[in-house]
Amino acid sequence: MLEIKDLVKSYGDGQPVLKGLNFSTGDKKLTAVIGSSGAGKSTMLRCINRLVTADSGEILLDGVDMLKLRGKELQYARRKIGMIFQAYNLVDRLTVMENVLSGRLGYVPFLKGALRKFPQEDIDRAYQLLKRVGLSQYVNKRSDELSGGERQRVGVARALMQNPQILLADEPTASLDPKTSERIMELIARLTDELHLPVLINLHNVAQAKHYAARIVGLRDGVMVFDGKPDELTDEHLELIYTGKDELNEQLHPEGESEE
Amino acid sequence: MSIAANTVNSDGSFLWKRPHFISNPLLRYGLLVFSVVYLMYAFGTLEINFSRVMRGIPRAMQIFSGAIPPDFTSRGSLIVTGFIESIQITILSTTVGVLLSIPFGFMAARNITILPVYWVGRAIIIVARSLHPVVLGVLFVKAVGFGAFAGILTLIIYTLGFVGKLIAEAVEEIKYGQIEAIRATGAGYFTILIYAVFPQIMPRLIGLSMYQLDINLRASTVIGLVGAGGIGNTLNSAFGRYDYGTASAILLIMIGIILIAETVSGKLRRFTR
Numbered sequence: 445m446l447e448i449k450d451l452v453k454s455y456g457d458g459q460p461v462l463k464g465l466n467f468s469t470g471d472k473k474l475t476a477v478i479g480s481s482g483a484g485k486s487t488m489l490r491c492i493n494r495l496v497t498a499d500s501g502e503i504l505l506d507g508v509d510m511l512k513l514r515g516k517e518l519q520y521a522r523r524k525i526g527m528i529f530q531a532y533n534l535v536d537r538l539t540v541m542e543n544v545l546s547g548r549l550g551y552v553p554f555l556k557g558a559l560r561k562f563p564q565e566d567i568d569r570a571y572q573l574l575k576r577v578g579l580s581q582y583v584n585k586r587s588d589e590l591s592g593g594e595r596q597r598v599g600v601a602r603a604l605m606q607n608p609q610i611l612l613a614d615e616p617t618a619s620l621d622p623k624t625s626e627r628i629m630e631l632i633a634r635l636t637d638e639l640h641l642p643v644l645i646n647l648h649n650v651a652q653a654k655h656y657a658a659r660i661v662g663l664r665d666g667v668m669v670f671d672g673k674p675d676e677l678t679d680e681h682l683e684l685i686y687t688g689k690d691e692l693n694e695q696l697h698p699e700g701e702s703e704e
Numbered sequence: 705m706s707i708a709a710n711t712v713n714s715d716g717s718f719l720w721k722r723p724h725f726i727s728n729p730l731l732r733y734g735l736l737v738f739s740v741v742y743l744m745y746a747f748g749t750l751e752i753n754f755s756r757v758m759r760g761i762p763r764a765m766q767i768f769s770g771a772i773p774p775d776f777t778s779r780g781s782l783i784v785t786g787f788i789e790s791i792q793i794t795i796l797s798t799t800v801g802v803l804l805s806i807p808f809g810f811m812a813a814r815n816i817t818i819l820p821v822y823w824v825g826r827a828i829i830i831v832a833r834s835l836h837p838v839v840l841g842v843l844f845v846k847a848v849g850f851g852a853f854a855g856i857l858t859l860i861i862y863t864l865g866f867v868g869k870l871i872a873e874a875v876e877e878i879k880y881g882q883i884e885a886i887r888a889t890g891a892g893y894f895t896i897l898i899y900a901v902f903p904q905i906m907p908r909l910i911g912l913s914m915y916q917l918d919i920n921l922r923a924s925t926v927i928g929l930v931g932a933g934g935i936g937n938t939l940n941s942a943f944g945r946y947d948y949g950t951a952s953a954i955l956l957i958m959i960g961i962i963l964i965a966e967t968v969s970g971k972l973r974r975f976t977r
Contacts, residue, residue, distance in 0.1 A: 493888050495884050495887065495888060516892075519890045519891070519892055520890060521890075522887070522888060522889065522890035523889065523890035525888070526888075527885070527888040529881060529884070529885060531881050533879075533881040533882050533884060533885035534882070534885070535882045535885075535886070535899060535900055535903050535904070536879075536882070536903070536904070537903040537904065537906060537907075538899070538903050542899075546885075546886055546889060546891070546899055547889050548889075549886060549889050549890070549891035549895050549899060550889050550890025550891055551890075554892060554894055554895055557891070557895050557898070557899070558894075558895070558898045599885075602885075602889070606889055606890070
């Protein structure tokens with residue numbers, strides 16, 4: 445159960461990126477967050493696992509306020525939150541297996557982690573996840589030898605390796621070509637369904653959001669301007685979310701992509 | 705002034721001149737005049753004396769004739785032990801120095817440390833870099849006495865300054881996204897260093913170590929001249945005895961070893977890229 449209350453965040457002295465955001469989800473379903481660049485989608489996600497620290501407000505994860513945690517407590521809380529990144533953020537020079545196993549680093553003691561002495565059940569689970577995302581043949585391949593789509597699949601496996609209670613995905617398909625992008629979205633959607641996970645996913649592509657999400661949240665200038673089911677999202681809503689932003693036309697008339 | 709040069713003439717042609725490196729003409733010509741005057745003054749105080757140069761030539765000839773042919777045999781065992789000691793100094797000090805420069809280099813990287821730690825790390829590296837190995841050698845010979853130990857300490861500090869600084873720079877250039885990803889898993893600070901930072905600087909670190917091995921081999925011969933052990937000591941005493949044959953033998957071997965070391969370290973560095 446995730447509850448965000450009056451979240452405010454600004455970088456430096458500038459205008460706040462989030463201006464009192466309220467949001468909550470307990471559904472073990474996929475929620476897509478849409479909005480133009482700079483609307484605060486990324487900041488919202490990063491505030492949740494404290495990659496950035498919000499100025500004020502509350503982020504309650506199972507009743508615990510993430511903003512009040514420090515040190516070890518914060519690390520333990522982060523273990524429950526898996527994250528998938530736009531640029532995959534795999535450690536390039538480590539093997540695929542090491543990257544997947546690094547999802548357990550919040551659980552294993554420092555020396556065991558440093559020496560790659562992970563418990564056998566972690567290794568088994570990592571192998572299973574790699575098999576599930578179709579990369580078990582690449583166990584010992586260095587991750588910078590993989591293609592973009594393959595890297596993101598490793599990124600998904602790493603996030604799931606944490607056994608998270610919630611999954612965050614920050615534009616997971618934005619760096620991929622349209623076809624690979626669809627495949628990754630399908631993978632994330634299916635895996636989260638199998639694992640029964642609430643997922644918060646920032647999407648650039650409204651068509652994808654409508655297709656995969658059970659709920660869509662629209663952000664504009666740091667506040668929520670839409671919250672509803674995909675079929676409730678009309679062109680008027682899109683205009684509300686994107687008007688005056690360069691992306692409006694792109695979202696209303698997507699090009700090069702088959703609309704379903 | 706540079707703006708005045710870029711004007712459109714009445715006939716429509718555009719007048720362009722490359723802007724001066726120093727735009728203020730007073731400063732520009734002032735600096736020029738100052739440098740010329742100072743050079744003339746410095747040259748005048750040097751007392752370069754032609755007759756002194758002429759008198760030096762026969763003495764130089766004497767040294768060179770003594771140096772040919774080089775004498776490898778009469779002090780052969782001294783030369784061998786000297787070189788073995790130099791190589792030991794080099795390998796030990798490079799190993800210890802590189803290992804030490806990892807924590808200090810990390811401390812001196814702004815993107816992964818808090819400000820107080822950063823300043824301490826920076827300060828240590830700056831101090832280590834500020835003294836030339838020969839000066840350090842003199843200090844350590846005074847502190848711990850003649851011999852290889854002084855040489856090892858000297859080169860450890862030298863390595864720490866050089867490799868530490870470059871490690872700090874390498875850490876500051878890493879991709880931050882990889883750190884964020886490992887942090888998001890709930891890993892602690894040192895685990896993040898091991899998993900997200902270390903792999904990214906590893907190739908640089910190996911290359912630097914190879915390079916430093918090469919540098920330390922050269923430096924180990926120099927610091928021997930001030931009494932810090934190794935072949936430099938042997939060379940110094942050969943000169944002291946006017947034994948130019950042995951001295952030139954040492955110099956020739958030195959050149960040979962350094963050529964080999966350079967080739968090997970260059971090959972190794974290319975291999976790790």
